[in-house]
Amino acid sequence: SIRWLEDYLKSFPGAVIFVTHDRYFLDVIATRIIEIDQGKAYSHPGNYTAYLESKAIRQQIAGQTERRRQRFLRTELEWVRSGVKARGTKSRHRMDQFYAVEGLEAPPEEREMDLLIPPAPDLGNVVVELEGAGVNVGTAAHPRWLFRHLDFSLRPGQCTGIVGRNGVGKTTLLKLCLGQIQPTEGTAETGKRVKVNYIDQTRMQLDGTGSLLDEISDGNEKVQFGNQTLGARAYLRRFLFNDQRINERVDLLSGGERARLMLAKVLKNGGNLIVLDEPTNDLDLQSLRMLEEAVADFDGSVLVVSHDRYFLDRICDQIIAFEDNGVTVQAGNYSYYLEKRQAREAAQRAQAAAYAQLNSPKQKSSSGKPRKLTLAERKELESIEGTILSAEEEVSKLESQLNDPEFQAENFNDIPGLVKKLEAAKAKTAALYARWEELEAVAGSAGPQTGS
Structure with a gap:
């Protein structure tokens, strides 16, 4: 749905105003970003990436201005303290300038959450293992399968993202992975050494009737942070709750504050498997x-x-995607999954076009039989797998270079050219897959062929 909306808005001729934390959406659609910060509005031309660059420059300039102001104040303060005689010999203008600069407001310090997760206890070789798993929420007579024949493995240190439309079964899959439900078919195994920390979709783990201190530590001044003991007030300060708010009622918090409090409450428990169900909303x-x-x-x-594609891109090394024709497990982050999905869809379109072409009258011989591969096409089909492998290796090589910080630093001026080269290599790979499908379709429709 988000991708459809993006495509629609790209061609929309009118103006669009939207409020969102979806950074992927902001990067694709926005041409100007208005930031509300400390009661002020800042206008940044461009998309989200341009906004980050502009904000960094703005903060750098503000920091430099504040440092110059502090140096001036130190110098003038020494002069002010030098005595009445010295002040009497100086210009009144200098005193006015000192008080004017002293009265300027310093730029507000941007506070950040000091979000820490306790060290994970050791895991075994298996965290979650699904083999041929399926869940039916209907009846035997009228089945409604959320998914079937799912093979999936979660290993220690892996981060797996689950994506798909609302209502397709993502939360059900989580419950299956955690052993809360049993599969209708296949097997589901959760490691014996797994200790789960679960942040649920509706934030229902917040009691909501007491204070922040009650939620975090049952009213105590200490909290257990994994195997450590921390002061509750100091711990809450990490999540941007100051000491004056520690006894504030939870039901008076905003949505963002409730989400921060949920993170503070759940993540302190430690564990070696963290489950985040729509954590970014x-x-x-x-x-x-x-x-x-x-x-x-x-x-x-x-x-x-999560539906937050930017979040999935940064943290995931595996994606489980609920698609129209089933569930796909793809190694890599969300962008890599999208790339592979688009290549699959292109290959499917090419295959469908090839079948349609074969079944049209123009593709049949005068005898009504489908055409056969030519000698050149047979040679092309025999060698195309190796060509595709070489093309994929070229894509992997370019991606490795572009993802290497040292390479980026040493070859900064070459990055734009390498990005274009990577895009061309990906397009070539997709075209080769489409051609392979086309040749296979022709060969399959003609049956076994003998050499000419």
């Missing part, structure tokens, strides 16, 4: 980035259900 951009960094540094395993 109410988090602001700053909190999202901190959560991403914490999850990326976590040594245990992670299962995450």
Whole structure:
């Protein structure tokens, strides 16, 4: 649905105003971003990436201005303290300038969550293992399968993202992975050493009737942070709750504050398998980035259900996607899954076009038989797998180079050219897959062929 909306808005001739934390959406659609910060509005031309660059420059300039102001104040303060005689010999203008600069407001310090996850206890070789798993929510007479024949393995240190439309069975798959339900068919195994931390979709793990301190530590001044003991107030400050708010009622918190409190409450328990069910819905951009960094540094395993493609890109190394024709398990992050999905769809379109062409009258010989591969096409079909392998190796090589920070630093000026080269290599690979499908379709329709 989000991809459809993006495609629609790209061609929409009118103006669009939207409020969102979806950074992928902002990158694709936005041409100007208005940031509300500390009661002020800042206008940044461009998309989300341009906004980040513009904000970094703005903060750098503000920091430099504040440092110059502080140096001026230190110098003038020494002069002011030098005595009445010295002040009497100086210009009144200098005193006015000192008080004017002293009264300027310093730029507000941008506070960030200090989001830490306790070290993960050791895991065995298996965290979650599904073999031929399926879940039927209907009856035997009238089955309604959410998914079938699913093979999936979650290993220690892996982060797997689950994506798909609402209502397709993502949360049901989570429950299956955690052993909360049994599969209708196939097997589902959860490792014996797995200790789960689960952040649920509806935030129902917040009691909501007491204070922040009650939620975090049952009113105690200490909290258990994995195997450590921390002060509850200091722990809440990490999540941007100051000491004055520690006794505030939870039901008065905003959606974003409730989400931060949920993270504070659940993540402190430790565990070696963290399950995030739509964790980004109410988090602001700053909190999202901190959560991403914490999850990326976590040594245990992670299962995450999310529509936030930017979040999935940063933390996931495996994607389970609920598609129209079944469930697909794809190694890599969300962008890599999309790339592979588009290649599959292109190959399917090419195959359908090839079949349609074969079944048309023009593709049949005068005797009504489908055409056969020519000698050149047979040679092309025999060698095309090797050609595709070489093309995929070229794509992998370019991706490795572009993802290497040292390579980026040493070859910064070559990056734009390499990006274009990577796009061309991906397009070539997709075209080769489509051609392979086309040749296979012709060969299959003609039956076994003998050499000419």
